[in-house]
Every structure is written in C-alpha cells, then in structure tokens.
Amino acid sequence: MTNPRSTNDTRPAGIRRRDLMTGSLAGAVALASTRAWAQLGPTVPEHCVPPIPPGQPVAFSPVANAPMRVRKSAFELSPPEIEKLKSAYTALRNLAQQSPDDPRNWFHQGQVHCWYCSGALDGLWGQEIHGSWWFLPWHRSYLYFHEQILGSLIGDSTFALPYWDWDTPGRDRFPFDTYGQPSDASNPLSDKSRAIAPTDKIPAGFVGDRMMKRVLDAATFTDFGGSGDQSLGQNQMGILEGGPHGGVHVWTTDPKVDFNNPKPDMGVLASAAFDPVFFSHHANIDRIWDKWIKIPQSRHANPSNDVWLNQSFFFYDQAQNWTFIANNQMLEPEALSYRYQPPQQQPTPAVVAAAAPGPRPQVRLAQLPQLSAPVVDLSQSAGPKALTADPLSVRAAIPQESRQRLNAVGNMAAAPAGNEQHVILRIEGVEIPSDRGALVNVFVNKPDATAATSTDDPAFVGTIAVVANQARGVGHAHPVVRNFGFDITRIASQLGNTNEVTVTLVPATGYGEKPSAVNLRYNRVYIATRQ
Ligand code: C2O
Numbered sequence: 001m002t003n004p005r006s007t008n009d010t011r012p013a014g015i016r017r018r019d020l021m022t023g024s025l026a027g028a029v030a031l032a033s034t035r036a037w038a039q040l041g042p043t044v045p046e047h048c049v050p051p052i053p054p055g056q057p058v059a060f061s062p063v064a065n066a067p068m069r070v071r072k073s074a075f076e077l078s079p080p081e082i083e084k085l086k087s088a089y090t091a092l093r094n095l096a097q098q099s100p101d102d103p104r105n106w107f108h109q110g111q112v113h114c115w116y117c118s119g120a121l122d123g124l125w126g127q128e129i130h131g132s133w134w135f136l137p138w139h140r141s142y143l144y145f146h147e148q149i150l151g152s153l154i155g156d157s158t159f160a161l162p163y164w165d166w167d168t169p170g171r172d173r174f175p176f177d178t179y180g181q182p183s184d185a186s187n188p189l190s191d192k193s194r195a196i197a198p199t200d201k202i203p204a205g206f207v208g209d210r211m212m213k214r215v216l217d218a219a220t221f222t223d224f225g226g227s228g229d230q231s232l233g234q235n236q237m238g239i240l241e242g243g244p245h246g247g248v249h250v251w252t253t254d255p256k257v258d259f260n261n262p263k264p265d266m267g268v269l270a271s272a273a274f275d276p277v278f279f280s281h282h283a284n285i286d287r288i289w290d291k292w293i294k295i296p297q298s299r300h301a302n303p304s305n306d307v308w309l310n311q312s313f314f315f316y317d318q319a320q321n322w323t324f325i326a327n328n329q330m331l332e333p334e335a336l337s338y339r340y341q342p343p344q345q346q347p348t349p350a351v352v353a354a355a356a357p358g359p360r361p362q363v364r365l366a367q368l369p370q371l372s373a374p375v376v377d378l379s380q381s382a383g384p385k386a387l388t389a390d391p392l393s394v395r396a397a398i399p400q401e402s403r404q405r406l407n408a409v410g411n412m413a414a415a416p417a418g419n420e421q422h423v424i425l426r427i428e429g430v431e432i433p434s435d436r437g438a439l440v441n442v443f444v445n446k447p448d449a450t451a452a453t454s455t456d457d458p459a460f461v462g463t464i465a466v467v468a469n470q471a472r473g474v475g476h477a478h479p480v481v482r483n484f485g486f487d488i489t490r491i492a493s494q495l496g497n498t499n500e501v502t503v504t505l506v507p508a509t510g511y512g513e514k515p516s517a518v519n520l521r522y523n524r525v526y527i528a529t530r531q
Contacts, residue, residue: 073341087154237484429521440505
C-alpha cells in the first residue's frame with residue numbers, strides 16, 4: 001500500500017498545474033464576488049489530484065490544552081448556534097473570494113475530498129479512501145482539519161460541526177432548519193443541487209431501525225468499517241459505508257434514489273464535499289464509529305494491524321501547514337479534542353440495547369480475523385459476469401467446517417465470546433461504472449426476491465449502496481471495483497444439513513422499484529467462514 005501522497009511526486013507538471021487551473025475554480029472565484037454562495041455548485045471537478053507538496057510535511061500533534069469541541073445533532077442547534085455555523089462557512093467562502101490560492105478556502109476544502117475518491121489505487125491519482133478500512137479514519141481526519149479551519153476563521157476554539165443523525169428515530173429527513181433555511185444563495189449552508197423537500201423521508205432500507213441494528217451489531221471492524229488487506233484480496237467495504245452512507249448521499253440530491261443518473265454535489269463522490277451538509281453527514285458516520293467502538297463487546301475494536309495503525313493522511317491545517325496525521329493518532333475523538341453529545345431525544349429500545357454505554361474502554365485494537373479459503377467459486381467462466389436490472393440468483397456452498405460446527409452447537413454465534421464462527425457471504429469484484437452509483441439488495445434463500453421485496457424480510461442480508469465516483473479526466477473513467485461481505489451466521493445456523501444456499505442479487509431503487517438500467521458486473525460470490 002502506497003502512502004497517499006509523499007513528497008516524491010512523479011506526476012507530470014502539466015497535470016499538477018491543471019488541478020489548480022480548472023474551469024470550475026475560475027468560475028467559482030468569479031461567482032464568489034457576487035456573494036451567491038449556492039451558485040458555487042454544483043461542480044464536478046476535473047483532474048483532482050493532491051497538490052504538489054509545498055515542502056516537508058509537518059507531523060501532526062494535537063493542539064495543547066485545546067478545549068473540548070462538542071458536536072451536537074444538527075436537529076438540536078439553537079438559533080445562535082446555527083448563526084455561528086453560518087458565520088464560519090461564510091468566512092470559509094469569503095476566503096475563496098479573497099485568497100483563491102489559500103489551501104484552506106472553501107473551494108480547496110471541497111477539492112480535498114475529490115483528491116481521494118479517484119476510484120484508483122495507484123499513487124498517480126491519489127489514494128482511494130473509499131471501499132476499505134481507510135474510509136473511517138480518512139474522513140475522521142478530514143473533518144478534524146475542516147473543523148479546526150472553520151473555528152480558527154471565526155476565532156472560536158470551541159466551534160464544532162453538527163452531526164446529521166438520520167439514524168435517530170423520526171430524523172430520517174433533511175435537517176432543514178440548520179442547513180436549508182433559507183434555501184437560496186444568501187445562505188452559506190445551502191446548496192442548489194439538493195432536491196429534497198422538508199417532508200421527504202430517507203428510505204428505511206438505508207437508515208431504519210433494522211439497518212442500524214445490523215450496523216451496530218457488526219461483529220468485527222471488517223464487517224463494520226471495512227478491511228484493506230489488498231494482498232489477500234480481502235479488502236472489503238464495511239456495512240456502514242455500503243449501507244446508510246451511500247444511500248444518504250444519493251438521496252440528498254435525488255429523493256427518488258435513481259442510481260443511474262447521479263447528480264452533483266452529494267450524489268457524486270468527486271463533488272460531494274461542495275455541499276456543506278456533507279460534513280454533517282460524515283460527522284454522523286464518525287459518531288456511529290465511536291458508538292460502535294464503545295459498545296462493550298471484545299471484538300468491537302479498531303484494527304491492530306501496523307499497516308492500518310501507521311497509515312498517514314495529508315491535509316492542510318488551520319495554519320496552512322501541510323500536515324500528516326497517522327491513524328494511531330485518531331483512534332478516539334477525545335484524542336482530537338472533540339466528542340459527541342448524544343441526541344437528546346429518547347431513542348427506541350432496540351437502539352438503546354445496542355448502545356448502552358459500557359465502562360470507559362481502553363483503546364482497543366483487534367487482529368482482524370482471516371477468511372477461510374473460498375470453497376466454491378461460482379465463476380464457471382473466467383472474468384466478470386453481468387448483473388442487469390433483473391434479479392440474479394446463484395448458488396453457493398456452505399463450507400463443510402461450518403456445517404459441522406452448526407450441527408454441533410446449533411448456533412455458532414453461541415460459542416464463547418471471541419471464538420464464535422461467522423459465516424460470511426462474500427461478493428467480490430463488483431464493478432460499478434464511474435458515472436453511476438449502484439443499489440443492490442442481497443437475499444439468501446429467497447430466489448423469488450424482487451426489487452419490491454422489503455428489506456425487513458428475514459431473508460434480506462444486506463445492501464450494496466455505492467455513490468457514483470464520477471471523477472473526470474484522464475485515468476479516472478474506469479469502473480470502481482468493490483468487495484462486500486455480509487455476515488449470514490444467523491441464517492446459516494438455521495439451515496440444518498443443507499450444504500448450499502441461494503444468493504439473490506436484486507438491483508433496486510430506494511423505493512422498492514426495479515431500476516431502469518443497470519450495468520454492473522461481479523466476479524465471485526462465495527461463502528467463507530471466519531472466527
Ligand atoms: Cu468520502 Cu461520503 O464520502
């Protein structure tokens with residue numbers, strides 16, 4: 001794994017220059033002078049690659065004696081808190097007008113996200129931080145620097161980003177009072193590419209109780225936040241990213257959730273961070289990571305793998321220093337002087353059970369368990385296979401070791417903590433064209449499942465919700481390839497002696513409809529076991 005950006009930059013000078021000289025930047029600067037904030041978007045930048053490092057990067061160290069920043073629900077901000085948020089984003093946008101080259105300014109802040117969603121794993125275009133175990137720590141550090149910059153621009157060391165808690169019952173909608181009033185160009189928190197109305201609801205398949213229980217019940221970091229072990233071909237997108245995260249992105253610009261026609265800003269990774277609500281959406285993702293870690297289960301822990309712990313990411317800090325921060329410096333929000341104030345509204349019992357705070361945990365790290373070798377590779381023919389708009393069923397064998405264990409204990413998950421066997425359905429090499437997203441619902445032993453089949457059905461095991469990448473320019477327009485893993489232990493433990501299951505992949509919209517056109521491919525579907 002290469003580091004995302006080192007000082008050994010080998011990119012052709014022309015490409016580096018173009019990154020800073022795109023038409024979108026020129027347009028943004030011209031428009032900024034009219035104070036028409038919302039007119040800055042939508043924009044899908046071209047050729048966004050990390051900047052030429054301006055010199056030796058500075059190692060991050062936490063600000064000494066920093067006051068704790070308290071991140072609150074975007075639905076619970078007081079009018080003065082909303083005003084403060086607006087003044088911070090106004091300052092950030094003013095900076096784009098006054099100092100187009102200042103790396104902290106609004107336009108460059110938005111670009112930072114595009115640097116790292118290239119859909120490639122090559123050093124030339126910047127590291128891809130989606131679809132693997134980089135997803136959570138990279139976005140945590142991105143938000144950290146963004147928040148520091150906003151706070152420093154308004155001289156407020158307690159300034160905190162709000163979180164959009166779409167997972168809190170009754171909050172499955174857009175936080176209009178904070179981010180949408182007024183919804184015009186005079187509001188620095190507005191964005192004209194949004195298409196939702198105050199009454200629109202996020203589909204329950206993305207953020208409903210059952211989905212969120214599935215997320216918080218994820219047994220290991222791999223299941224929850226992804227894994228990145230490229231060498232073993234076991235890198236995987238975690239359920240938090242592949243479920244609620246992707247769905248909410250698309251929904252914000254397209255309440256009908258048609259993954260075929262991605263719309264900037266939130267609907268496309270390359271432009272997502274040009275909508276201020278992006279940072280609130282990701283604060284919630286970050287909060288759910290913190291919540292999952294703090295559930296008192298021994299395996300709810302960050303990876304202990306040195307590759308993960310020592311990985312650094314590069315940002316400009318609030319003093320314009322090119323800074324690198326390592327994952328092991330951000331294992332807990334408190335280490336970065338912020339924390340989450342839980343939603344003050346009473347959560348539902350299901351959520352309470354999962355989230356009951358345990359004793360203050362040590363920072364826990366876990367060795368990520370390995371998957372058993374694939375038992376049956378369903379690809380009879382070599383190469384990827386097409387997945388169209390029609391549901392597709394394939395059969396997958398259950399590894400014999402799992403069957404024996406199932407028969408012995410009846411329920412593998414009942415084994416002593418840490419020793420339980422998990423049965424994992426792997427869907428590998430899903431290729432998604434860069435100009436569209438994907439939503440595929442996955443069912444086990446329900447071959448007649450259709451797009452209308454509810455995600456509350458017991459045979460539903462998970463969803464693949466991928467946001468269009470749409471990074472444009474040379475080298476970007478290739479498909480995004482992702483791997484997924486679904487813990488199907490519960491279903492497998494009820495199968496008795498059956499030695500295979502039917503896996504049905506159902507392309508869908510967020511509203512139970514069959515999508516118009518789907519152009520996906522996948523490589524393998526198989527079942528593996530894992531401790
Ligand atoms: Cu970097 Cu929500 O995506």
